[in-house]
Amino acid sequence: MSVDDDSRLAALYDAHGPSVWRYVVHLTGDPAAADDIVQEALLLAWRSPHILAQEPASTRSWMFTVARNLVIDEARSARRRHEIGVAEMPERVQHDATDALFESLLVEEALVTLSLEHRAVIVHAYYGGCSIAEVARRLGVPEGTVKSRLHYGLRALRLALQEKGVTR
Structure with missing residues (x-):
């Protein structure tokens, strides 16, 4: 200069x-x-x-x-917003899983009230992710029987849940 x-x-x-x-x-x-x-x-x-x-x-x-x-x-700028750099990221906020835990306990209690045949079909189909054909093969029953047990089992499960105060 x-x-x-x-x-x-x-x-x-x-x-x-x-x-x-x-x-x-x-x-x-x-x-x-x-x-x-x-x-x-x-x-x-x-x-x-x-x-x-x-x-x-x-x-x-x-x-x-x-x-x-x-x-x-x-x-x-970050200074104005009072942002401070940190060495490591803070833990992520986790949502409260209490409701999901209570719901799973209610479903478990309601499943216990079903007959063994209905419970087996529902567990394989919904919790095991099996198709009708797979459930039939695993349980050694015809596919029509699996469909029938699934229909009546879900109906009985719905009634058992309603008795426990669960509504739609």
Whole structure:
């Protein structure tokens, strides 16, 4: 930076520094932040020789625009939002499984009330994920019998659950 650039930068500050500072204080409400913003704007002017080559009076709108953009950038930054980096991620929140546990206990109690044949078909089909043909093969009964037992078993299971206070 030459002596001429130094004098132009000083002239730029003298001409616009105080008014830009007041503008930034108005935007942020923080005089210390305004000092930093004005200093950053001047640093950007120093890094942009074409700005210093202009007359200080012609750069007023440039200074206000740069200051406003710096205020916006600071408001969006992590420091402003008080975000703190951590070495490891916090544990994930796990939903309460109490309701699911109670429901499974109710279903288990209701299954116990079914006949062994109905219970076996329901357990294989719904909990084992087996098709009708697979259930028939595993239990050694015809597919029609599996379908019938599944139909009547689910009906009995629904009634057993209703007796325990479970509604649709």
